[in-house]
Amino acid sequence: MLCLIKGPYLQWPTMDSMTVMWETSQPSSSRVEVLAAERIHSGYQGNYKPPEHRVLSAFENDGDSTIHQVTVRNLEPGMIYFYKIHSENAHGSIESGPYPMKTAVRKGEPFSFTVTSETGGFSGFDTSNGQINIRIFDQMHRYRPDLALFIGDIVNDGNQYEDWETYFFGPGQPFLTSTPSYSCLGNHEDGASWYDDFFAFSPPKNYYSFDYGDVHFTCLDSTDFIPKESYPHSAGPIGPGQAQVDFLIRDLESASARWKIVYFHYPPYVSGGYQVEDLRQLCPIFEQYGVDLVFNSHTIVYERSHPLREGKVDYQEGIVYIVAGGAGAMPEWLLPKREWHTSQSVAVPHLVQVVATTDHLKINAIDAEGRLFDSMMIRKGPDDTKAFY
Numbered sequence: 001m002l003c004l005i006k007g008p009y010l011q012w013p014t015m016d017s018m019t020v021m022w023e024t025s026q027p028s029s030s031r032v033e034v035l036a037a038e039r040i041h042s043g044y045q046g047n048y049k050p051p052e053h054r055v056l057s058a059f060e061n062d063g064d065s066t067i068h069q070v071t072v073r074n075l076e077p078g079m080i081y082f083y084k085i086h087s088e089n090a091h092g093s094i095e096s097g098p099y100p101m102k103t104a105v106r107k108g109e110p111f112s113f114t115v116t117s118e119t120g121g122f123s124g125f126d127t128s129n130g131q132i133n134i135r136i137f138d139q140m141h142r143y144r145p146d147l148a149l150f151i152g153d154i155v156n157d158g159n160q161y162e163d164w165e166t167y168f169f170g171p172g173q174p175f176l177t178s179t180p181s182y183s184c185l186g187n188h189e190d191g192a193s194w195y196d197d198f199f200a201f202s203p204p205k206n207y208y209s210f211d212y213g214d215v216h217f218t219c220l221d222s223t224d225f226i227p228k229e230s231y232p233h234s235a236g237p238i239g240p241g242q243a244q245v246d247f248l249i250r251d252l253e254s255a256s257a258r259w260k261i262v263y264f265h266y267p268p269y270v271s272g273g274y275q276v277e278d279l280r281q282l283c284p285i286f287e288q289y290g291v292d293l294v295f296n297s298h299t300i301v302y303e304r305s306h307p308l309r310e311g312k313v314d315y316q317e318g319i320v321y322i323v324a325g326g327a328g329a330m331p332e333w334l335l336p337k338r339e340w341h342t343s344q345s346v347a348v349p350h351l352v353q354v355v356a357t358t359d360h361l362k363i364n365a366i367d368a369e370g371r372l373f374d375s376m377m378i379r380k381g382p383d384d385t386k387a388f389y
Ligand SMILES: [Fe+2]
Pocket: 153, 186, 187, 188, 265, 297, 298, 299
């Protein structure tokens, strides 16, 4: 019998397209229907609902597969739609949906996103109050973000097929059905091919970039810079001439968005433990090309740095480094004191929620019970001068 194993889940939103993925138990066909969202009114409450029969368009792939990836096109920017998936073969058929989805907004339009990582729960979950990753997925869903970033270690062992369901796609339902997600490689993914199979990032997939509203996002693969044979050190100097560094420079140089955010797994700045200082070789590139914010993980804490530039605190032009290792186990190795670069550091399960407008990035850190425990605002003036609140 044909069964739905994973998803559906959303990938790679643009202003006119969305990629829908799912996994079935057997090779089968792939079809996605896009439905118009109708605004309905019930008393004073407005709401959206999928219409019963208003199919705007349908997209399907040739041939059968178990991991399905269909890109639906000709959509409008910043619009809410609904979608349904359908697969069939000689043994049966599956259908799922309708689920809501929203296309990327235009430049100049506000949006929000969440950041967390470590859903793989390295060293075991505290299950006395439910798995941490499920609680964090639930909290993120409450904020209805336009997209979600995961900063690696979303599984315990990336080479184990079952791990992707156990730690990420399983607990991530239904959040991932309606929220496009991005991830980067952590050490626990171990460069496994399942990462390439389950995500629709642009090649070479372990690093990529995209625009959304007024933000340019760049994802790097820090496990490529810090191979496990030499961890926590780089195999050699990190700099131009390496494919990923050349990509980074070209990418940041050509990015025209108002804000630039970079994310990768190993933290160049964290006082909780597991700091990977060799990655500070990348910081002069971030500084030269106007990066505003860096997200890292690996250490299972929340930590926000002071704005940093040239290895010093700089509240004029610095870059804020945030470790968002929030959806995994409770830390057992926390170092006893902060470092000079630490502004706030709290070892609690959490998510980070960011609201991005043309002139402001509002950053909120929220715990597994939904309580705000840290926030900051970065404001950028017309001449690109920054202020931190
Ligand atoms: Fe890690």
